[in-house]
Amino acid sequence: MRVIATAGHVDHGKSTLIHALTGIQPDRWTEERRRGLTIDLGFAWRKLPGGERMAFVDVPGHQRFVRNMLAGVGEVTGALFVVAADEGWMPQSDEHLQALHALRVRHGVLTVTRSDLADPLPALDQARRRLSESSLARVPEVVVSGSTGAGLGELTAALDDLARRMPTPDPDADVRLWLDRSFGVHGAGTVVTATLSAGTLTRGDELVVARTGRRVTIRGLQSLDEQRETVTAPARAALNLRGTRPEELDRGDALLTPDAWRVTGCVDVLLRDSRATELPRELGMHIGAAATPVRVRPLGHEIARLSLHRALPLRIGDIALLRDAGRHLVPTGVHVLDVCPPALRRRGAAAARAEELRRNLDRPAGAVLLERHGAMRAPELRAAGARTPPWALRSGDWLLAPDAREDYAARLVELLDRSHREHPMDDGITEGAVLRRLGLPHASLLPLVLDSPRATGVTATGGRLRLRGPELSEHVREGVAALRERLAERPFEAPTAGELRRLGLDAEHLGAASRAGELLRVAEGIYLLPGALPQARDLLARLPQPFTPSQAREVLGTSRRVAVPLLERLAREGYTRRLPDGTHRVLAVPPPER
Numbered sequence: 001m002r003v004i005a006t007a008g009h010v011d012h013g014k015s016t017l018i019h020a021l022t023g024i025q026p027d028r029w030t031e032e033r034r035r036g037l038t039i040d041l042g043f044a045w046r047k048l049p050g051g052e053r054m055a056f057v058d059v060p061g062h063q064r065f066v067r068n069m070l071a072g073v074g075e076v077t078g079a080l081f082v083v084a085a086d087e088g089w090m091p092q093s094d095e096h097l098q099a100l101h102a103l104r105v106r107h108g109v110l111t112v113t114r115s116d117l118a119d120p121l122p123a124l125d126q127a128r129r130r131l132s133e134s135s136l137a138r139v140p141e142v143v144v145s146g147s148t149g150a151g152l153g154e155l156t157a158a159l160d161d162l163a164r165r166m167p168t169p170d171p172d173a174d175v176r177l178w179l180d181r182s183f184g185v186h187g188a189g190t191v192v193t194a195t196l197s198a199g200t201l202t203r204g205d206e207l208v209v210a211r212t213g214r215r216v217t218i219r220g221l222q223s224l225d226e227q228r229e230t231v232t233a234p235a236r237a238a239l240n241l242r243g244t245r246p247e248e249l250d251r252g253d254a255l256l257t258p259d260a261w262r263v264t265g266c267v268d269v270l271l272r273d274s275r276a277t278e279l280p281r282e283l284g285m286h287i288g289a290a291a292t293p294v295r296v297r298p299l300g301h302e303i304a305r306l307s308l309h310r311a312l313p314l315r316i317g318d319i320a321l322l323r324d325a326g327r328h329l330v331p332t333g334v335h336v337l338d339v340c341p342p343a344l345r346r347r348g349a350a351a352a353r354a355e356e357l358r359r360n361l362d363r364p365a366g367a368v369l370l371e372r373h374g375a376m377r378a379p380e381l382r383a384a385g386a387r388t389p390p391w392a393l394r395s396g397d398w399l400l401a402p403d404a405r406e407d408y409a410a411r412l413v414e415l416l417d418r419s420h421r422e423h424p425m426d427d428g429i430t431e432g433a434v435l436r437r438l439g440l441p442h443a444s445l446l447p448l449v450l451d452s453p454r455a456t457g458v459t460a461t462g463g464r465l466r467l468r469g470p471e472l473s474e475h476v477r478e479g480v481a482a483l484r485e486r487l488a489e490r491p492f493e494a495p496t497a498g499e500l501r502r503l504g505l506d507a508e509h510l511g512a513a514s515r516a517g518e519l520l521r522v523a524e525g526i527y528l529l530p531g532a533l534p535q536a537r538d539l540l541a542r543l544p545q546p547f548t549p550s551q552a553r554e555v556l557g558t559s560r561r562v563a564v565p566l567l568e569r570l571a572r573e574g575y576t577r578r579l580p581d582g583t584h585r586v587l588a589v590p591p592p593e594r
Helices: 014-022 030-035 063-073 091-102 120-131 152-165 349-359 365-373 378-384 402-422 431-438 443-450 474-489 497-502 507-515 532-540 549-556 560-573
Strands: 002-007 042-047 053-058 078-084 107-113 141-143 176-185 189-196 200-202 206-209 215-223 230-232 235-242 254-256 263-272 282-287 290-298 303-313 319-324 329-338 375-377 393-395 398-400 459-461 464-466 520-523 526-528 576-578 584-586
Touching: 002 014, 002 091, 002 152, 014 042, 014 053, 014 078, 014 107, 014 152, 053 235, 078 091, 078 120, 091 120, 091 319, 091 329, 107 120, 107 152, 120 141, 141 152, 176 235, 200 215, 215 230, 230 235, 254 303, 263 349, 282 303, 303 329, 303 349, 365 375, 365 378, 375 378, 378 398, 393 443, 398 402, 398 443, 402 431, 402 443, 402 464, 431 443, 431 464, 474 507, 507 520, 507 526, 520 532, 520 560, 526 560, 532 549, 532 560, 532 584, 549 560, 560 576, 560 584
Parallel strands: 002 053, 002 078, 078 107, 107 141
Antiparallel strands: 042 053, 176 189, 176 254, 189 235, 200 230, 206 215, 206 254, 215 235, 263 303, 263 329, 282 290, 282 319, 290 303, 319 329, 375 398, 393 398, 459 464, 520 526, 576 584
């Protein structure tokens, strides 16, 4: 299917032409038919000779209903531009052309209607000149009469050719469905209609309402009055939704693929065909079927920041238009450059930001964003409308820029060095503290930082990072040396608290000695030499198996105060096993020596 919109001045025969082409009356409301003009959006379709089906969004031409018109053209990539032979180019012809040009609609057909009422050539020549300076320059031209049917064959052929030339969107793209209608159907519930411009809808899919975050489910799906299991873009679609009421949705609301879009209230944009300083500070922004007031802050010659009154799901690369509703003007189209722009707090920040955006106009958005943030999750990049750069360092769904990795690594070495100088007996810093002090957003990024050549020398064990091991002061080294000398003679007679105090060793000193590998901490207040565990195992292996704690105490030559925690440590380390009756057995295969 292809979807195009009509465009042109009020009462130039757009709806009559669509009816002649399709046999469907696009004016749905009684008031429209009574007054003879289109007030709201109408829809019709037909099958073309080449086999493609084409859906028409018939938009109002009256200036009071331009907002409705913009809701109709916002998601289409083609237009049927209509000019009446008996009236020629008119004010709303201009405004419609400005809108299509601002939205960069490049595919279409120029149609001069009412050729039975006046010579069509002057109107055709006038329209051709107007379109020549727009995105619709050099589109095919057809002269018709909706009343007599003259030229309808040529128009059908032109539409058939247009259908072949229009781009085909990605069927796997994330869905952003801008709603143009929401109503209730007795026995069915909430029904919404929209133009699906990219992606695929399937009955049973879950979608998210952008404005509220509410999750809804597609209970039924229809396209061109046919029940469907799946609808692939481009298409007109009607969705029967479960999980919401008709009054909770409105024109301009968007249904989204869950967790795939960023809803933002601030964007930086590139202006088309206008200078930022020439724009009013308050305008209306239109994208898809949505409209919201925006405040314009010029950043540079053609770059501005828009603050949206209503947050919308936007992506880098989106095309929108700005309109001054009071003056009935479409000043400019905008190209979204950033949907998560940085704050501008310092003097000169706006000019610097404009220069940064200009400098990066031709660079991939994913590269620009990742370089600016240093680290991001891949889904965040996708939600912003950017692709993961091929050079990004990956850890799960986290991405790290190479330059950011080098910066983190340099700061890590500096942090560890400073910590060691200030607290030489500490065994480095915990991973959690490192993450906080470096501002690293996720622990999974730390191994990437440690892989940097700039982090050479940093070791990570037991959840701590260190540049150098603990360094003992001269006083502590002397006390530890005396303790080691005593333990060398009686290896399992751990010193008492009083003996440790006499040696001048407190808990901090003993902890540092343990971390430095000078002592083994068996339990609170129990310190032996580092090789005590395998030595104890060898002695216990000489006992009849299994053995009691008393037998262990005797063969080790120690007290119950030491024997009990030592046996617990041996069992915990895999040297022995404690049996249900309270006895112990040495394991046949000892673990690697620690």
